[in-house]
Amino acid sequence: MKTQEVKGYRIWLNSENMHESTLKWVSELEFAKDEQLFFNDLIKSYTLQLIESKHFEDGKKMSEEISKVHNEITDLLEEVKRHENGLEIMVDGLDQYEEEEAYRDEHRKLIIKVNAFLNEYRALKKELFELVKGVIKEGKQKRLLE
Numbered sequence: 001m002k003t004q005e006v007k008g009y010r011i012w013l014n015s016e017n018m019h020e021s022t023l024k025w026v027s028e029l030e031f032a033k034d035e036q037l038f039f040n041d042l043i044k045s046y047t048l049q050l051i052e053s054k055h056f057e058d059g060k061k062m063s064e065e066i067s068k069v070h071n072e073i074t075d076l077l078e079e080v081k082r083h084e085n086g087l088e089i090m091v092d093g094l095d096q097y098e099e100e101e102a103y104r105d106e107h108r109k110l111i112i113k114v115n116a117f118l119n120e121y122r123a124l125k126k127e128l129f130e131l132v133k134g135v136i137k138e139g140k141q142k143r144l145l146e
Contacts, residue, residue: 015087018107022084025114029077032121036070039125042132049135058131065124076117083110 043050043063050059086103 018104019084019087021107021111022080022087025080025110026077026084028118029073029080029114032118033070033073033077035125036066036073039066039128042128046132046135049139055131055135055138059135062128062131066128069121069124072117073121076114080110080114083107 043059043066046059050056083106086106
């Protein structure tokens with residue numbers, strides 16, 4: 001059985017493992033894509049507060065980042081789906097060692113790429129929620145002073 005080393009871990013790259021991981025990636029990326037709609041609505045809900053507050057530059061930057069991430073999600077999702085469709089080479093019963101090894105190598109690269117994207121995405125979400133939390137706190141303080 002062929003193994004690959006990814007960041008200190010040894011994983012078995014058989015067709016079943018690769019299929020399961022690509023399905024998981026598709027699910028996570030589809031969820032992130034849907035989550036983008038929520039983030040856009042969240043920013044729209046607090047647009048006035050963001051414009052009037054000290055958080056304007058952060059809000060503008062966050063809005064741009066969310067738009068950029070939306071495009072990255074779409075591209076990465078297409079890449080993962082194409083990869084999933086190519087799994088046939090692993091299960092067709094033919095001995096195509098070079099093509100199978102190339103597919104495993106592509107899968108290894110996708111492991112790194114998807115994990116890096118998801119880590120960055122989680123950091124962006126955390127930053128967004130901190131920004132909105134600050135805007136909400138600021139709004140409450142203003143109301144208390146009035």
